[in-house]
Amino acid sequence: MLHGHETDWEVGERKIADLAAPGEGTDWLEEPHFSPDGMSVAAVAKLSDDTCTVRVNGEDWPTAFEKVWHVRFSPDGRLTALVQQDGEWTLAVDGEPWENTFEFVWNPLFSADGAHIALCVQSGARYGLAVDDTPWETLFANANNATLSPDGRRTAAAVQTEPLGQAEIEKFEAGVFSAAVDAEPWSRNFVNVWSLAFSPDSARLAAEVRTAPRECTIAVDGAPWARTYASVWEPRFSPDGKSVVAPVRQGGGWILARDGQKFWDASYVQLWHQMFSPDGKRIAAIVCPRFGRWTMAVDDRPWKETFDVVTDAAFSPDGARLAAAAARDGRWTVLVDGHAWGRSFERVWPPVFSPDGRHVAALVEEDGRRRLALDGNVLSQARGDVLGFAFSPDGAKILSTCLDGGACIRRVERLGNGRG
Amino acid sequence: MYSNGSTMTREPVQDDGLALGLARLTPERIAATTQAFLKEETGARLQVYLDTCVHCGLCSEACHYYLSHDKDPSYSPVGKVNQTILQLVKKNGRVSPEFIGQAARVAYTECNLCRRCSMYCPFGIDIAYMVGLVRRLCFKLGVTPKYLQDTVNSHSATLNQMWVREDEWIDSLQWQEGEARDEVPGLRIPLEKEGAEIMYSVIGPEPKFRTQLIYQAAVIMHAAGADWTMPATPGWDNSDMAMYSGDYELMGRLKRAHFETAMRLKVKRIVMGECGHAFRSIHDVGNRWLGWRDRPIPVIHAVQYYHELLTSGKIRIAKKYDEAVTFHDPCNIVRGMGLGDMGREVAKALTPELVEMHPNREHNYCCCAGGGVINCGPPFRNTRVSGNKIKAEQLAATGVKTVIAPCHNCHGGLEDIIHHYKLDMKIKFLGDLIYECMEKPWE
Ligand code: SF4
Ligand code: SF4
Numbered sequence: 108m109l110h111g112h113e114t115d116w117e118v119g120e121r122k123i124a125d126l127a128a129p130g131e132g133t134d135w136l137e138e139p140h141f142s143p144d145g146m147s148v149a150a151v152a153k154l155s156d157d158t159c160t161v162r163v164n165g166e167d168w169p170t171a172f173e174k175v176w177h178v179r180f181s182p183d184g185r186l187t188a189l190v191q192q193d194g195e196w197t198l199a200v201d202g203e204p205w206e207n208t209f210e211f212v213w214n215p216l217f218s219a220d221g222a223h224i225a226l227c228v229q230s231g232a233r234y235g236l237a238v239d240d241t242p243w244e245t246l247f248a249n250a251n252n253a254t255l256s257p258d259g260r261r262t263a264a265a266v267q268t269e270p271l272g273q274a275e276i277e278k279f280e281a282g283v284f285s286a287a288v289d290a291e292p293w294s295r296n297f298v299n300v301w302s303l304a305f306s307p308d309s310a311r312l313a314a315e316v317r318t319a320p321r322e323c324t325i326a327v328d329g330a331p332w333a334r335t336y337a338s339v340w341e342p343r344f345s346p347d348g349k350s351v352v353a354p355v356r357q358g359g360g361w362i363l364a365r366d367g368q369k370f371w372d373a374s375y376v377q378l379w380h381q382m383f384s385p386d387g388k389r390i391a392a393i394v395c396p397r398f399g400r401w402t403m404a405v406d407d408r409p410w411k412e413t414f415d416v417v418t419d420a421a422f423s424p425d426g427a428r429l430a431a432a433a434a435r436d437g438r439w440t441v442l443v444d445g446h447a448w449g450r451s452f453e454r455v456w457p458p459v460f461s462p463d464g465r466h467v468a469a470l471v472e473e474d475g476r477r478r479l480a481l482d483g484n485v486l487s488q489a490r491g492d493v494l495g496f497a498f499s500p501d502g503a504k505i506l507s508t509c510l511d512g513g514a515c516i517r518r519v520e521r522l523g524n525g526r527g
Numbered sequence: 528m529y530s531n532g533s534t535m536t537r538e539p540v541q542d543d544g545l546a547l548g549l550a551r552l553t554p555e556r557i558a559a560t561t562q563a564f565l566k567e568e569t570g571a572r573l574q575v576y577l578d579t580c581v582h583c584g585l586c587s588e589a590c591h592y593y594l595s596h597d598k599d600p601s602y603s604p605v606g607k608v609n610q611t612i613l614q615l616v617k618k619n620g621r622v623s624p625e626f627i628g629q630a631a632r633v634a635y636t637e638c639n640l641c642r643r644c645s646m647y648c649p650f651g652i653d654i655a656y657m658v659g660l661v662r663r664l665c666f667k668l669g670v671t672p673k674y675l676q677d678t679v680n681s682h683s684a685t686l687n688q689m690w691v692r693e694d695e696w697i698d699s700l701q702w703q704e705g706e707a708r709d710e711v712p713g714l715r716i717p718l719e720k721e722g723a724e725i726m727y728s729v730i731g732p733e734p735k736f737r738t739q740l741i742y743q744a745a746v747i748m749h750a751a752g753a754d755w756t757m758p759a760t761p762g763w764d765n766s767d768m769a770m771y772s773g774d775y776e777l778m779g780r781l782k783r784a785h786f787e788t789a790m791r792l793k794v795k796r797i798v799m800g801e802c803g804h805a806f807r808s809i810h811d812v813g814n815r816w817l818g819w820r821d822r823p824i825p826v827i828h829a830v831q832y833y834h835e836l837l838t839s840g841k842i843r844i845a846k847k848y849d850e851a852v853t854f855h856d857p858c859n860i861v862r863g864m865g866l867g868d869m870g871r872e873v874a875k876a877l878t879p880e881l882v883e884m885h886p887n888r889e890h891n892y893c894c895c896a897g898g899g900v901i902n903c904g905p906p907f908r909n910t911r912v913s914g915n916k917i918k919a920e921q922l923a924a925t926g927v928k929t930v931i932a933p934c935h936n937c938h939g940g941l942e943d944i945i946h947h948y949k950l951d952m953k954i955k956f957l958g959d960l961i962y963e964c965m966e967k968p969w970e
Binding site: 134 | 666722815820825
């Protein structure tokens with residue numbers, strides 16, 4: 108993902124690297140990843156001596172590894188990859204592997220500012236996380252649904268706290284899973300624990316739990332809501348951290364509940380991905396008010412226009428506007444405040460508001476090419492496929508990265524120019 | 528006239544899952560749960576079916592259980608209804624735990640939900656729907672067969688069918704990539720490739736027991752020059768035993784994870800491996816339970832994908848398989864989706880001769896593994912295998928030694944039948960044959 112801050116906003120275009128020819132001693136280069144400021148591009152390089160490394164702007168990391176996968180930039184611009192050396196796995200940051208190694212590692216998680224990195228790890232068939240090169244003190248028979256707190260200081264996962272033999276259905280039903288924060292499990296077990304979510308201040312943890320085979324609810328710091336439901340979806344804390352909302356299924360439909368009480372009145376065929384506006388005043392969710400018809404609802408009021416599918420919703424930074432990607436009859440578009448763009452595309456990536464909330468942009472696919480669309484218009488100059496974009500903090504310019512053949516290009520343009 | 532479904536005569540079977548659930552039941556709880564269930568989850572559709580059925584028994588000849596059990600009416604489709612949902616409705620749930628035990632046995636282990644019988648009923652009554660209702664009720668009563676329930680527990684804890692942990696999945700893919708790369712220089716199984724055209728999805732047993740299928744798929748994708756990816760997160764497994772245990776809430780969770788994984792990766796479509804029930808779950812049942820009329824991302828079955836690769840010339844056939852074959856039509860993709868002719872075209876392109884078994888296409892007999900029956904495990908294996916003598920006869924009559932079945936469950940079911948009835952046959956996936964017969968430019 109590209110970021111708008113702390114970057115060079117001089118208008119123009121530059122070639123960051125060329126991946127077309129891997130060069131002598133390299134068998135191939137894998138798909139490129141741009142840094143958040145668009146100034147670097149990295150890819151796994153498979154070398155001819157059967158080792159791998161990461162190539163950044165044409166330069167290889169000094170170390171080669173047995174295997175390398177999942178190259179990703181942290182939001183602060185550090186380059187990470189999962190690497191294997193002597194049969195052991197770890198995370199390498201800017202070419203430097205962590206000191207701790209594991210039998211397997213996957214799913215690196217970054218704090219919003221990129222300062223902290225967590226990693227799912229397995230050693231000796233025991234599971235947990237490691238944060239900034241420090242593994243959990245206790246590992247578990249299984250751990251999944253891993254999450255990192257917003258401040259990047261705490262990690263949590265659904266963990267299996269007790270051994271479970273083959274087909275031990277009675278024991279499973281009694282509950283062998285819990286949620287662990289920094290390797291410390293909640294005081295009780297559940298049948299299942301899913302969709303862990305930290306509060307904005309990172310102090311509390313909520314999760315979907317199954318308290319009995321046919322009873323689900325939300326637990327906050329291990330304490331389940333008083334009521335149970337046939338099913339629930341992901342909990343979300345309010346921005347002030349004081350309440351938790353979650354979709355719950357009752358009477359054959361879905362409603363939005365808050366802290367165990369009915370919150371929205373309407374019952375939907377489906378309701379999920381609820382989100383608070385940044386100021387906490389409004390709640391939006393993707394809803395299906397009638398079978399097969401999807402839209403967004405804001406504070407329990409669904410938009411009129413409906414689609415076959417709606418996804419990737421986002422509020423504007425001031426919370427006044429809302430956008431989502433939506434499709435009808437296989438063609439995708441962007442929905443903004445209840446109205447679809449006039450054009451449709453083969454694919455649409457998540458829409459993003461400009462910092463002032465006036466513009467909405469999204470990557471779209473047209474005629475097999477990935478392009479950048481702004482407020483419904485495809486920006487025309489782009490050659491190749493646009494891979495990412497970001498608005499400048501003043502909303503006047505847009506930074507995009509693209510791949511043209513093997514050429515990795517960074518471009519800054521002023522908004523209002525070159526609309527297609 | 529099949530008036531009362533006749534008395535069921537079965538050897539007692541010990542199943543710990545059913546026993547566990549039954550031990551907790553009281554007649555009051557059964558009645559309350561059943562009444563709430565009938566009120567909340569059934570309606571005109573069930574009533575119309577029950578009112579319309581004239582108990583003529585014409586559906587009986589459709590059912591492989593009935594045909595294979597000396598035409599015992601308790602195995603007939605209408606007999607299954609009469610022993611289960613009809614009584615529950617008539618008695619408004621006032622039945623004993625023993626009754627529920629019998630009903631669970633019928634619903635979970637003596638019906639594959641194959642829907643063959645609907646085609647033989649003059650009114651098109653969907654018996655499988657009614658048997659599915661019985662399963663749903665049994666789930667609500669906590670009476671499910673042990674091994675099926677264990678599979679469902681795995682789905683709930685890991686979002687896959689085989690208790691595959693997150694690292695084991697990725698490790699299996701990387702292992703198969705390494706193996707395949709020894710054969711095919713430059714081959715990749717691209718993980719988490721955002722924006723690829725295709726997300727390839729498989730069922731839980733592939734990384735666990737049938738890794739060669741992942742290997743073969745990777746070779747086929749490579750040869751076809753496909754822009755594809757596989758997820759390195761849960762959501763990769765397209766299978767769904769929750770659909771068959773009656774745990775629809777969990778089914779929804781599984782399908783949501785699968786589709787949202789594809790949407791996160793921003794692929795244009797999902798290509799599924801050769802599995803029938805997973806196709807039913809993704810293409811028809813689970814997606815709709817969540818509220819999507821169709822699929823939020825287009826989904827195609829391997830049969831459709833292979834057909835596309837062969838007709839577009841992306842895969843070329845270098846040689847034919849070395850003997851004649853027959854083609855088993857999996858219920859879920861042929862009766863359920865009409866892929867029989869497409870499957871045959873792929874099979875014919877790969878083989879010197881295709882000998883039809885009879886009946887075929889949508890009239891084909893079920894493998895008797897489907898509908899979650901094979902997942903009910905050893906206690907019910909005998910009923911399943913003896914319940915498909917007719918399939919063994921049908922296979923033997925073709926006189927060929929290879930049967931193609933583009934479905935995992937069918938493989939399991941046919942393997943048991945072939946073994947039990949001592950048929951000299953082997954079973955292949957279409958992918959096995961494509962891998963064996965295709966042009967490999969790197970060789
Ligand atoms: S197994 Fe198939 S034919 Fe027999 S009752 Fe069930 S759905 Fe009908
Ligand atoms: S064929 Fe139809 S009407 Fe006749 S017994 Fe079977 S389900 Fe009833």
